Amino acid sequence: MFNRDLVLKQRAEILHALCSSGSTEHLERVLDKLLSQGELIWEEYQNIQVQGRALYTNVRQLLDLVYTKGEDTCEFFLAAVKQVLPEAQGAGITFSGCCSNLEKTGESQSTSSQTLLTQRASLVTKLQACIDGALEALVESGHFTSSDCDDVLLPIHTPSQQARRLLDHVRSKGESAAKCVLHYIQESESSLNQEKWTLSKEFSKYQKKLSSSVSAQSCFLSSYGRTSHMPLDEIYTEAQLELANDFADLSGALDLDDIVGAAGTVNDEADTVLVSGEAGSGKSTVLQRLHLLWARGVSLKGFLLLFPFSCRRLNSEQRELSVQELLFQHCCWPDKEQEEIFQFILDHPHLILFSFDGLDELKQGFSDEHMVCCPTQRAPVNILLFNLLQGFLMKGVRKVVTSRPEAVGPMLKKHLRKEVLLKGFSPSGIDCFVKKHHRDPTVAAKVLESLQMNTALLGLCHSPVLCWIVSQCHKELLGCGEGSPQTITDVYLMILQHFLQHQSPLKSTMGLGWLQEHIKVVLHLGQLAFEGLGTSCYIFTDTDLETCYVTEKDICMGFLILSKDMSSTHSKRYEFLHVTMQCFFAALFIVLSNNTDRSTIHKLFEPQNMKGTRLSSNCFMGCIPSSDQQEQGLEGESVIAETSNLQITATFVSGLLSQRHRSLWFHCCPSAGMEKKVRQVVKCLSKGMHKHFKSIPQPVQGEKKSMHAMPGFVWLIKCIYEMQECKIAKDAMSKLEVDHLKLTYCNIGPVECTALAYVLQYLRNPVGLQLDYNSVGDVGVEQLLPCMHICNSLYLRNNNITDEGIRKLIAKGIQCDNFQKIAYVLSR
Ligand code: ADP
Numbered sequence: 001m002f003n004r005d006l007v008l009k010q011r012a013e014i015l016h017a018l019c020s021s022g023s024t025e026h027l028e029r030v031l032d033k034l035l036s037q038g039e040l041i042w043e044e045y046q047n048i049q050v051q052g053r054a055l056y057t058n059v060r061q062l063l064d065l066v067y068t069k070g071e072d073t074c075e076f077f078l079a080a081v082k083q084v085l086p087e088a089q090g091a092g093i094t095f096s097g098c099c100s101n102l103e104k105t106g107e108s109q110s111t112s113s114q115t116l117l118t119q120r121a122s123l124v125t126k127l128q129a130c131i132d133g134a135l136e137a138l139v140e141s142g143h144f145t146s147s148d149c150d151d152v153l154l155p156i157h158t159p160s161q162q163a164r165r166l167l168d169h170v171r172s173k174g175e176s177a178a179k180c181v182l183h184y185i186q187e188s189e190s191s192l193n194q195e196k197w198t199l200s201k202e203f204s205k206y207q208k209k210l211s212s213s214v215s216a217q218s219c220f221l222s223s224y225g226r227t228s229h230m231p232l233d234e235i236y237t238e239a240q241l242e243l244a245n246d247f248a249d250l251s252g253a254l255d256l257d258d259i260v261g262a263a264g265t266v267n268d269e270a271d272t273v274l275v276s277g278e279a280g281s282g283k284s285t286v287l288q289r290l291h292l293l294w295a296r297g298v299s300l301k302g303f304l305l306l307f308p309f310s311c312r313r314l315n316s317e318q319r320e321l322s323v324q325e326l327l328f329q330h331c332c333w334p335d336k337e338q339e340e341i342f343q344f345i346l347d348h349p350h351l352i353l354f355s356f357d358g359l360d361e362l363k364q365g366f367s368d369e370h371m372v373c374c375p376t377q378r379a380p381v382n383i384l385l386f387n388l389l390q391g392f393l394m395k396g397v398r399k400v401v402t403s404r405p406e407a408v409g410p411m412l413k414k415h416l417r418k419e420v421l422l423k424g425f426s427p428s429g430i431d432c433f434v435k436k437h438h439r440d441p442t443v444a445a446k447v448l449e450s451l452q453m454n455t456a457l458l459g460l461c462h463s464p465v466l467c468w469i470v471s472q473c474h475k476e477l478l479g480c481g482e483g484s485p486q487t488i489t490d491v492y493l494m495i496l497q498h499f500l501q502h503q504s505p506l507k508s509t510m511g512l513g514w515l516q517e518h519i520k521v522v523l524h525l526g527q528l529a530f531e532g533l534g535t536s537c538y539i540f541t542d543t544d545l546e547t548c549y550v551t552e553k554d555i556c557m558g559f560l561i562l563s564k565d566m567s568s569t570h571s572k573r574y575e576f577l578h579v580t581m582q583c584f585f586a587a588l589f590i591v592l593s594n595n596t597d598r599s600t601i602h603k604l605f606e607p608q609n610m611k612g613t614r615l616s617s618n619c620f621m622g623c624i625p626s627s628d629q630q631e632q633g634l635e636g637e638s639v640i641a642e643t644s645n646l647q648i649t650a651t652f653v654s655g656l657l658s659q660r661h662r663s664l665w666f667h668c669c670p671s672a673g674m675e676k677k678v679r680q681v682v683k684c685l686s687k688g689m690h691k692h693f694k695s696i697p698q699p700v701q702g703e704k705k706s707m708h709a710m711p712g713f714v715w716l717i718k719c720i721y722e723m724q725e726c727k728i729a730k731d732a733m734s735k736l737e738v739d740h741l742k743l744t745y746c747n748i749g750p751v752e753c754t755a756l757a758y759v760l761q762y763l764r765n766p767v768g769l770q771l772d773y774n775s776v777g778d779v780g781v782e783q784l785l786p787c788m789h790i791c792n793s794l795y796l797r798n799n800n801i802t803d804e805g806i807r808k809l810i811a812k813g814i815q816c817d818n819f820q821k822i823a824y825v826l827s828r
Contacts, residue, residue: 001094003074007067010093014081017089018059021368023392026084027059028164032121033080039073040065042117042171086267086414112178116167123185127163128395130188132347134166137184143177144169155374159395199304202337203344210305210332215295217308217564218288236289237433239282239464240426240775240800244274244419256290257299259420260353260398270417271398272389276405277422278747279580279648280465283402284357286422290400291355303353303398305345307331311362312538312575313563314381323375323393326384346375349396356385356399360407360644361579363536368411390415405747406644406711423775423800424462424749430779433464437471447474456486459750459783465578466491466751473498487722488751489655492584493664496522499558516667519592521557524550526589529582530596533645538582539563540574559585583645587652591677592669601677604650605684605719647715655722657681681719682728688716689732696738704739704768714746714756721755726762733762740768748774753783760787766818768793778805785812793821 007014018026031049034040040048048061066077082095116123127134135152138144152165170177199207220229241254243264254263259273277283287308293299294306307327314330321329324342328334334341345352359366364382372379372387375394379387387393389401389412398417405421413419425433431448438444451458451470461467466488470477473494477484485491500518515522528540528548537544540560550560555574559581563573576582590596590604597603655661657678665674696707720729741760748756753776760769769791776784776799785808788794794809806824813819 002071003078004067004071006078006094007063007074011063013093014063015056015059017085017093018081019055020089022055022371023158024055024058025158025160027055027062028161029084029121030077030080031062032124032164033083034066034073034076036118036120037076038118039069039076089414111175112182113171113175115182116171116178120167123167124160124163126185127166128159129350130185130347131159131162131166133188134181134184138166138170138177138180141177141180143173143180155377158373158392199344200337200340202334203341205336206332206334206341207304209335210307211295211297213332214291214306214308218291218295221285221288232285232288232292235433235436236285237425237429237436237464239286239429240423241275241286242421242423242775242800244276244421254420256286256293259286259290259400260300264418264420266418267416269391270415271391271394271396272415273398273400273417274408274412274419275400275402275422276408276419277402277424278463278749279404279644280463280578281422281424282464283422285464287355287357287400287402294353300353302351304348304351306353306355308355309357309385310564311356311358311360311385314356314385315361315363315536316539316573317381320378320380321384322378323384323388325378326381342375345397346394349394350398352394352397354388354394354397354399356389356401359401359403361536361538365407366409366412404644421775423777425464425467426777426800427779430458430461430467433467434471437468438474443474446478447471450477450484454484454486455782456754457484457491459754459779460485460488460491462750462777462779465580469495487655487658487724489652489658489661489722492581492652493656493661496584496588502558513667515664518557519668521554522585522588523593524548524554525557525559526585526593529576529585530589532582533586533649538575538579542572545574579645580648583648584652586649587656590649590653591656591674592665594669594673601653601680602684604646604653605681605688647712651715651719651722653677654681654685654719658723658725660724681723685716685719685723685728686731688712690735692716693735693737705737706740706742707736707738708742708744709746714743714748714752717759718752718755721758729759730762733759734764736763737765738767739765740770742770743774744770744772746771746774748776748780750777750780750783753780757784757787761790763790766790766792768795768821770795771799772797772823774799776801778802778808781805781809784809788812788819789816790818791816792818793823794819796822796824798825 001009018030028049031040031045035042035045044065048058048065050058062077066073078095081093082090085093131152135144135149139146139149148169152162152169154162154165157165166181170181219232221232221235241256241258243254245264245266258264259275275283275286290299291306291308294303300306307330309326309330317330324338327342327345328338362382362385366386366389368386368390370379370383370386371392372383373392384393388397388399430451434447434451435441435444438447447470451461457470461470469491470485476494476498485494497514500521501514525548528544528550531548532538532540532544545555554560559577560574561577563575576585590600656665657674662671662674665671692707692710692713695710696705698705716732720732743756746752748771752774760767767790769787772795774780776796778801780799781796781801784794788809794813796809801824806822809822813822
């Protein structure tokens with residue numbers, strides 16, 4: 001099809017793609033490119049880009065113009081649109097046929113004014129880093145008046161718009177002004193390259209103050225609580241980092257420096273790098289390590305200032321703040337010359353780094369509704385954060401944000417520079433962590449030996465938080481014998497017992513009475529955790545503690561730690577050792593308390609059904625937005641984040657209600673109530689599974705019946721595994737009739753492999769199991785062995801499996817009658 005036809009036929013789609021963000025940026029960048037190519041003349045540009053007119057009207061005007069200009073202009077236009085739109089936004093548009101090369105031709109331009117046009121796109125980018133200096137040069141040389149400057153710097157303009165305004169003004173002033181600005185840009189580029197900044201005394205002082213505060217905040221791991229502060233240097237163990245996008249040549253291991261570095265960049269224009277990983281995979285710790293290395297001048301040397309933020313803490317900021325206030329009040333206060341220091345930050349965005357830990361914990365889900373571009377404008381902190389991540393605010397400042405993967409939707413993804421996945425410890429990482437945790441080599445060797453003997457536990461240790469718990473409880477572990485932990489719930493129960501008995505060793509009760517002895521503490525903390533989850537609350541004030549009867553003695557148990565707060569203006573606040581610990585206590589409360597709503601379990605297992613109903617917060621409702629908000633597309637990503645915590649809690653509830661633990665509750669609550677809760681959970685799991693099976697489409701004739709797992713399927717499997725009751729697994733699997741089970745891109749690591757193998761072994765007929773693009777690894781391979789007899793084929797491409805892992809699979813495969821095929825790609 002001709003390009004002209006493509007423009008005409010796709011008018012609505014192109015219009016939507018260029019306007020849907022509400023920002024004029026895409027249109028302006030397309031115009032820059034068309035001007036550069038000489039496809040538009042200056043007057044045409046001015047007729048399209050009418051200030052104050054609706055964006056849609058401007059884009060329509062451009063569509064009309066390029067269409068009337070003919071085939072060549074349409075080709076350039078489509079090529080420009082393709083380059084400017086993020087991949088996802090341009091996905092629905094056909095660009096085929098547009099093969100124009102929009103790179104500048106390198107022809108020498110006869111005048112500076114012409115250069116301003118032909119290099120407009122790159123000049124806009126360059127000017128953003130030095131706009132104030134360029135204006136000063138233009139004023140000094142008499143080309144600009146102060147009202148020209150004011151017009152350029154109007155706070156409603158984004159930095160790129162300011163750059164364009166400047167170029168437009170310069171053009172109207174003639175050749176000499178154009179020469180002046182080009183000269184300035186060239187000069188400032190070369191001085192930037194030589195890294196010549198003259199730092200004032202006050203700036204250097206501030207830099208020192210900030211880095212010593214960052215160092216103090218990051219040198220200890222807080223999860224070791226009040227009992228023992230573990231220096232990060234002593235315990236930090238390399239975790240596995242991978243690029244989310246499939247870069248064949250970069251599939252090897254990434255270093256910490258690569259998080260901020262150029263490797264794997266998918267969108268050069270974006271500033272935000274996302275580090276994603278499951279709860280407990282070590283996101284905060286990796287960030288903490290980066291902070292520490294920066295503060296010591298070892299890493300991230302190109303950044304003069306690093307501002308670390310915790311989204312959990314930002315939740316408690318009720319005031320509206322400007323970016324300046326956010327930086328100085330939440331990170332580090334300059335003792336003098338605040339304005340000068342902030343101006344330096346504005347003038348040198350590429351020398352500044354912001355980090356935001358735990359985006360999933362922010363109460364408000366990501367939204368691009370409210371635009372703020374001016375760094376001195378006050379706005380609610382979440383709005384500032386969203387504008388920073390999108391690059392509307394502080395363009396050019398690199399931002400690193402961590403989150404659980406579910407909490408980052410397409411709305412934010414389109415603003416990402418790249419995404420790095422955190423995949424927990426490798427087998428050698430587990431080894432290394434245990435050795436660091438236990439200085440005594442004989443103890444470390446014993447712990448490692450017991451892990452090797454219990455492959456389910458070894459699989460769990462792939463997750464750093466579980467590896468820490470297991471190492472922390474080594475005495476219980478080594479003394480466990482037969483009752484050695486198998487499930488995540490077992491591991492958390494082990495640490496519960498460890499902490500409770502650690503605090504009162506003299507009274508320590510033998511046998512199963514330990515829970516009964518501490519039931520009050522467990523219920524108080526459980527209520528706090530439960531109500532916190534319902535209101536997305538992870539930091540608790542004294543009043544919150546009082547409401548749930550949490551006493552000083554309860555705090556001393558070590559499950560709650562003092563919340564670090566760099567601004568230190570607040571009174572004491574507490575948080576759970578880790579968010580998964582909060583989920584565990586919430587689950588204990590649901591299981592042990594008689595005070596929860598009768599429908600709590602039902603709601604917990606079907607969080608998606610909670611949309612649109614308004615119930616009290618202690619039934620997990622505070623976190624779920626009302627249906628009308630949903631319709632407007634607001635808060636969608638926060639629902640997903642909350643669902644993830646509810647799912648973790650539901651997994652623990654399943655585990656706690658397992659037959660294996662019922663004797664533990666025997667003295668603590670009436671067994672009739674407990675039986676009822678068990679029946680409720682079993683019913684929910686069976687219903688959940690049934691829903692998935694119902695969604696399996698009938699196969700096309702001659703093809704195999706295939707199920708592509710929907711989100712939630714792996715979670716249900718994990719819940720069934722936690723219950724450790726083969727009858728439930730058998731019942732669930734007896735209804736699954738497929739030839740092919742597809743679980744690609746499902747975040748399946750070793751922990752999930754253990755659960756899958758446990759449940760799938762009860763399938764009635766052999767299946768093809770497709771696990772491509774997960775993080776099974778060699779540890780996960782071991783976990784899969786028990787279900788190989790029910791697999792006729794196994795797909796494990798892009799799973800970080802080595803020769804040794806494949807050797808084990810093949811050795812097992814040849815013993816299984818049904819097993820026919822294995823597909824894999826070895827990791828280097
Ligand atoms: P996330 O932020 O992904 O939820 P955290 O960084 O809070 O996970 O990790 C949970 C716990 O796991 C930490 O408190 C620490 O004990 C342990 N941990 C995580 N990553 C590492 C690491 N790289 N080295 C040593 N311990 C780690």
